[in-house]
Amino acid sequence: MDITALRNLTYGLYVVGTNDNGRPTGCIIxxxxxxTSENPIVAISxxxxxxxxxxxxxxxxxxxxxxxxxxxxSLITTFGFQCGRDRNKYTNYDYEWQNDVPILSGIFSGHIICEVLHIADNETHDVIFARVLNTIPDNGTPMTYAYYHHVIKGKAPQNAPTYIKEENVSPEDPKPNSxxxxxxxxxxxxxxxxxxxDFxxxxxxxxxxxxxEI
Known part of the structure; x- marks a missing residue:
């Protein structure tokens, strides 16, 4: 099955953060x-x-x-391609605790604080439904997944729902092989x-x- 059409579905990019026994941890989704609109509920995969x-x-x-x-x-590199199991991804970033979860400082399109309601099993992924407890507005222009791919030239990490394995990924205008x-x-x-x-x-x-070097 050719799944390339799925790349045209619209997505954003988010840093999801939580509390690992007093230590902040998070990742990119x-x-x-x-x-729902009233008493809003959101869902993440x-x-x-x-x-x-x-x-x-x-x-x-x-x-x-x-x-x-x-x-x-650098948030995408740190939170999207590193594991919080063995490192604190928040070390080099300013953040504060609100409602017992970490809130990153910087330019964003806003923050949402959520409490888990229930979880739906979807084979490799879970869809987590959560009640919105609070929001923090900001004025940044939302980064769409299309912007991430076409402007930043980023790829989907392996655990992302949109990950597609590529046989050979090469930078543009590669240097002669030494x-x-x-x-x-x-x-x-x-x-x-x-x-x-500048690579x-x-x-x-x-x-x-x-x-x-290897």
Whole structure:
């Protein structure tokens, strides 16, 4: 089945955060929608293999930071391609606690604080329905998934509902192969050839400093 038409469904990008026994943890998701208008309920989709998924199920609350075109793009690298199981993704970012969940500082399109109501099993993913407890407005332009792909040139992480495996991902205008190989320590992408000083990973946008020679 050709599933390329699914790429035309509209999505946004969100940092979902929660409380891991007093430590903030979170990840990037691309699926959130409003279910009801009065006393609003929203729903998010999360991969069951995601560490943040397990903590949300345990803690029962989460925050959503709606990414904006003006947001710090390093958030996508940190929260989208690293695991919170063995590192604190919030270390290099300002945040505060509200309603027992972390709220990131910076330019966003707003924040939503939610309490889990029930969870629907969907094979590899769970759809988590949650009551909106509070919202924090902001004035950033919402980052659509199309903007992420076509302007930032980002890819979907493996746990995303929209992930499509690509056989060979190469940066634009690759340098001649020097026989050297480098691996991105953030997402595992392997680059063949020299790395210019301004090189960024074509998968997760991590800088050259995140690559090591193999």
């Amino acid at each position: 691309n699926t959130c929608f409003q279910v 999360m991969n069951k293999n995601n560490y943040t998924h397990d903590i949300i199920v345990r803690h029962g609350k989460f925050s959503l930071a709606i990414l904006a075109e003006e947001s710090d793009t 026989g050297k190989k480098y691996i991105c320590e953030v997402c595992g992408y392997i680059h063949e050839g020299e790395l210019p000083d 960024k990973c074509p998968v997760c946008q991590a800088p050259r400093s995140c690559f090591k």
